[in-house]
Amino acid sequence: MGAGSVGGYVGGGLQAAGAEVHFVGRPRMLDAWRAHGLRLTDQDGRDERLPPVALHLSATVPAGIAPSLVLLAVKCGATREAAAALATALPAGTPVLSLQNGLGNAEAGRAVAPALRWLAGMVPYNIAELGPGHLHRGTGGKLAAQDDPALRAWLPVFDAARLPMRLYADLKPVQWGKLLLNLNNPVNALSGLPLRAELMQRGYRQVFAALQREALTALAAAGIEPAQVAAAAPRKLPTLLSLPDWLFRRVAARMLRIDPEARSSMADDLALGRTTEVDALCGEVVRLAQANGLAAPLNQRIQALVEAWPGQPAPLAAPELKSRLGLR
Ligand SMILES: NC(=O)c1ccc[n+]([C@@H]2O[C@H](COP(=O)([O-])OP(=O)(O)OC[C@H]3O[C@@H](n4cnc5c(N)ncnc54)[C@H](OP(=O)(O)O)[C@@H]3O)[C@@H](O)[C@H]2O)c1
Missing domain, CATH: 3.40.50.720 (NAD(P)-binding Rossmann-like Domain)
Structure with missing residues (x-):
């Protein structure tokens, strides 16, 4: 179906x-x-x-x-x-x-x-x-x-x-483990690049890592331990993603085993002017944070950027994306 x-x-x-x-x-x-x-x-x-x-x-x-x-x-x-x-x-x-x-x-x-x-x-x-x-x-x-x-x-x-x-x-920890990885979808969609090319740029990875840190904080507050879905344990992912490019390429060889043309389906949705799933991903993090007395402003802001896309369909370079999110 x-x-x-x-x-x-x-x-x-x-x-x-x-x-x-x-x-x-x-x-x-x-x-x-x-x-x-x-x-x-x-x-x-x-x-x-x-x-x-x-x-x-x-x-x-x-x-x-x-x-x-x-x-x-x-x-x-x-x-x-x-x-x-x-x-x-x-x-x-x-x-x-x-x-x-x-x-x-x-x-x-x-x-x-x-x-x-x-x-x-x-x-x-x-x-x-x-x-x-x-x-x-x-x-x-x-x-x-x-x-x-x-x-x-x-x-x-x-x-x-x-x-x-x-x-x-109980599939919830696995679903959260996957959702942590899907937090790259809005980054990938806004970058306008294939997944591999986007992940090769530290600036985009820093945004991805910052979104994950917010989600991990909310998960900890909710007492949920996300399952490992990628090559690295969920709590190690933000550190791994933040490494300099030369080191990330070596350490994350398995994570980078992606076909050069692969893109997130959110990128396709944006390109075709369709409604994206950003609310089911970043919105879910925001709701979990709020339910536990916290905020998730970066997830909230990137969701707003994706939802504003039809009005401003220009890919964002990593420094521009970081600046729009208020990240250094
Ligand atoms: N693609 C991936 O790599 C991937 C990987 C893991 C998980 N997922 C998840 O899997 C789900 C599906 O993703 P996808 O990439 O396969 O999406 P997709 O290629 O857009 O396929 C979904 C299809 O279902 C059609 N559809 C919508 N409502 C329907 C209805 N009531 N009856 C029959 N067909 C209907 C859609 O048509 P319209 O476009 O006209 O609505 C579209 O052709 C999403 O939740 C996605 O996040 C995707």
Whole structure:
């Protein structure tokens, strides 16, 4: 549900491994897949193709369908609308796994469609649309989801699809671990650069680190210990990011193992004039800080910069971004 980069890559991988998959999406994506099929590649040499004739594509949830698992892969702002559409079409108890960023999607879906079985998930890697129907995984990691019998039965299929998934009794620390990494999304989007090129500049990394420090302070106040999702422990990330370029390049070689063309999906959203997920990321930090008697002014300011973008669509050089945030 939400046949885009994540939905296409994960759904396509499962279909290539033998699962029957129905993709529900918008014409922009589905028309490209109808014309070109799906091509899935990754940084480890995967190159798999699903021809158009093999794909079940539709603009609405097919009537009478009773899937054993739904993957929800719309952007956070579209969760409620997608949940309402699922609720009208699917039998009660259908498991819906959110593969979205941020923390509140499964809860938001449950509020709209309480009869469905909402499960939180986390996608650690970057998936980019390199061409029509061509989806590319540009970084590494393992899918994560909250433990549930409905998912346990699927684990061998995810394994066969080269989409290994780990289940957790409590996914919140993993989601926060991922959110800490996603705090680079607004920085990347405002930089106008591919991820790797942006992370090679200390000025942008200092902004990313400052956003993380605010989030870590709020998490500590809330008694939440974020899980390690990247190569370094969450509490070490800001120090690592603040290193001079020459040292960062050596120490963070694994973090920089990103395809040169990979960009955050927030950068694509800004480029296409779409609503971004900045509120589900920086806004979540601000809300956590406030709920614990703190403030998170840098996250608040960068959210405002992203939201003001349609009025001023010019990439910000690192010194300019730092100055707009009041950082030295
Ligand atoms: N891409 C990544 O690298 C990545 C990695 C990890 C996590 N994530 C997270 O995964 C989620 C999906 O990201 P994405 O990059 O895959 O987004 P995406 O490429 O924009 O895909 C989402 C698709 O769902 C469509 N859609 C929206 N509402 C729908 C509805 N009611 N019914 C059917 N289709 C609908 C969207 O169409 P419109 O554009 O017309 O709305 C869009 O084509 C986000 O939360 C993102 O943060 C992304």
